[in-house]
Amino acid sequence: MSQRLWLTVVVLLAMAGLLACRPAAAPTPTPTPTAVTRPAAPTPTPVPTAPTPTPGVVARATPTPPSLAVPTPTPAGPQPKYGGTLRITQRDDPVGFDMHEPKKVSTYTQQALSFTHSRLLEWAKGPGTSNDMSIIPDLAESWEISKDGLTITVRLQKGVRWHPPVNRELTSKDVKWTFERMKAQSPEARLFPTLSAVETPDPYTVVFRLSNVHSPFFANLANQTMVIYAEESGKPEPGDAKGRSFVSPETVVGTGPFILESYQESVILTYKRNSNYFKKGLPYLDRVERLIVKDYSTGLASFRTGKLDILGTTANVLNHEDVPSLRRISGVQILKFAPFTSGENIIGRMDQPPWNNITFRRAVALAIDREAWLKSIYPEGGVILSGPIPSTSPFFIPLEQLGEVGKYYRYDPEEAKRLLKESGYDGSVLTLFTTTGYGPAYLSRTELIKDILERIGIKTKIEAQEYSKWIRDTYRGNYTGGIVHIPGWSLGEEDEWLGAYTPGDTRNHILLNDPRVNDIVAKSRSATSPEERAKYVKEFVFLFHRELFRVFLPYGFTVEAAYGHVKNYYPKAAYDHGKRVEIVWVER
Structure with a gap:
């Protein structure tokens, strides 16, 4: 073409x-x-x-x-x-x-x-x-x-x-x-x-x-x-x-x-x-x-x-x-309908502990029983994984096709505890940031995240922010000393989803600045054929799942x-x- x-x-x-x-x-x-x-x-x-x-x-x-x-x-x-x-x-x-x-x-x-x-x-x-x-x-x-x-x-x-x-x-x-x-x-x-x-x-x-x-x-x-x-x-x-x-x-x-x-x-x-x-x-x-x-x-x-x-x-x-x-x-x-959206996710800043430790992120991912989450919260149906691009995108790669890089999406609390210890987490209380701006059901899911994390030994205290402060500060990565429950969000073309992992993007909540990601995104944007672009999007998706920059949760149908x-x-x-x-x- x-x-x-x-x-x-x-x-x-x-x-x-x-x-x-x-x-x-x-x-x-x-x-x-x-x-x-x-x-x-x-x-x-x-x-x-x-x-x-x-x-x-x-x-x-x-x-x-x-x-x-x-x-x-x-x-x-x-x-x-x-x-x-x-x-x-x-x-x-x-x-x-x-x-x-x-x-x-x-x-x-x-x-x-x-x-x-x-x-x-x-x-x-x-x-x-x-x-x-x-x-x-x-x-x-x-x-x-x-x-x-x-x-x-x-x-x-x-x-x-x-x-x-x-x-x-x-x-x-x-x-x-x-x-x-x-x-x-x-x-x-x-x-x-x-x-x-x-x-x-x-x-x-x-x-x-x-x-x-x-x-x-x-x-x-x-x-x-x-x-x-x-x-x-x-x-x-x-x-x-x-x-x-x-x-x-x-x-x-x-x-x-x-x-x-x-x-x-x-x-x-x-x-x-x-x-x-x-x-x-x-x-x-x-x-x-x-x-x-x-x-x-x-x-x-x-x-x-x-x-x-x-x-x-x-x-x-x-x-x-x-x-x-x-x-x-x-x-x-x-x-x-199945929305063109990412799932809610757990994040932290990639330039600060504990989230900058990949072993800690893997422990968090293994702590989540995704089947139970989906059945209990979304009885009308949904998807086990929607990220880093939406499950309705033609570029989406299902969990069963991820191979080795998808292994941290299984539920294994004992392995999660082992990895948490290996990560060097010292047992300090982490702030779990959330917002009142998305309603009580969203806050109840934050409470569930807190419970899941504490079962493997991560101590947290919830800080529920007013929406104006949330959108001004936390949503832009202006937080310290904790992790965040981030909503799924609505974007446009696939480039926006990839761009959200590059410096300066408004949805780069994790403040990621990874040369590998930056290079892939730049090549995707200048691709001159759909086939070339698909290659770079796939490369990004597999890199994401290897690194677990975010830990995505199951997401329900709208x-x-x-x-x-x-x-x-x-x-x-x-x-x-x-x-x-x-x-x-x-x-x-």
Whole structure:
């Protein structure tokens, strides 16, 4: 396969279903939400009849399409119905609304902006796409690649308009401004290590110049963090690379399917239909109410009593133990799929003891009864091993095919005790870091990890951090003197999973800087054929299992519950929930 063809291969595998508990929607919040202070959006123009658009998905390996129509998926069968409100939840508040500030962006920020903002490309949505990470156009209309793979030209949709108060057409200058700001300060610059310049020859054309071939470039354009901003919607901020900040809700001005109408901290995000959305006929809903509910049991009760329409959206995972009782509720459908995600895992810093000792890491791995873990925590099913890349990736190597390097995934507590003694562990109490941000079920799994470790002689004390501290410090590797219970996470193309083990990456929680890994990742990124790239990914996977940089735990299938009046909803283990909701309608 030629370099040109390979570079157009949009193998974007990813996303995952994240972690812990699904926050419940507080019945109906009593506090009155504060309206976002910007001019109201124009009154939506009624749509007389629903269109019958065709679901357009660009296949994962598509050679240089000259033009790609923007898809507006509608299933065969019942016609969409306009109007109505969808009520869902998220587990915590957004940590601001800026995807590209100089710190790790929160999961909840990504979810919140998926309703309001657009990307150049996005992931497939609609029937049969729960594990399909193919990319489809969003703001982009078409693209092409130079023969040397170093120039990518993207042509934009025309007539895309910013929400009020910006109220103008999106142009190539917006894309250039966004990418330059991201490259100058954001951890998301990790996605485009070879991007050297962005040019705008005309209002609808963006030219990306690369210093070296970067095979996952298109996949990373679809990453959920790569939303496009309008410069004038930001607030002046002298410390920002481009002099603008997007932390406050007043700056939430996008080109997406919904407009942020109001936000009340710890209560609710309310969105209304964008009647000027560039995808003809979408969205179908008039409003989306995304209640912020931090208590899982409250959310469960709210769903049971019909105050919520969907329970268990990404990062608000529905506990498997609650599924049987929900199945008995009339009109409730259970949606289950194997997510494109890693499993939860146990980690430590690779530059500090005890985690920098491979014998200690092997002892931890042998202490886990994976069969028992899977059966007791995930009765709806799951996978024994999901790491270092997702079990649904074509690059994944099952446990039974790992041979000698997979031997430390067996359950052998006596060997674990022997190795622990050999490691030189002195019996000191280690801090086991975790967070309250993923709910009580996640914390209960931390308690189980503590019990498992203590059975082989590792003494621990749990430190459960508030989510804001967790995402600011521990998640970025800023911890000492202990080990960490890390959630599974949602990423894009396989390059992101490998890149998470390289210096400077926001998910390099273990602060690994291994020349072998760095070399493999660099070669994978510059591969000019799928076969060459597969060779390097396989090399990385086997190196990972030999070294056990992380100890992955079994991972359950993602489960969601939805009432029958919710139509055309197809879950995906990704944080861009708003992009899937744009094709949903309700029939009450």
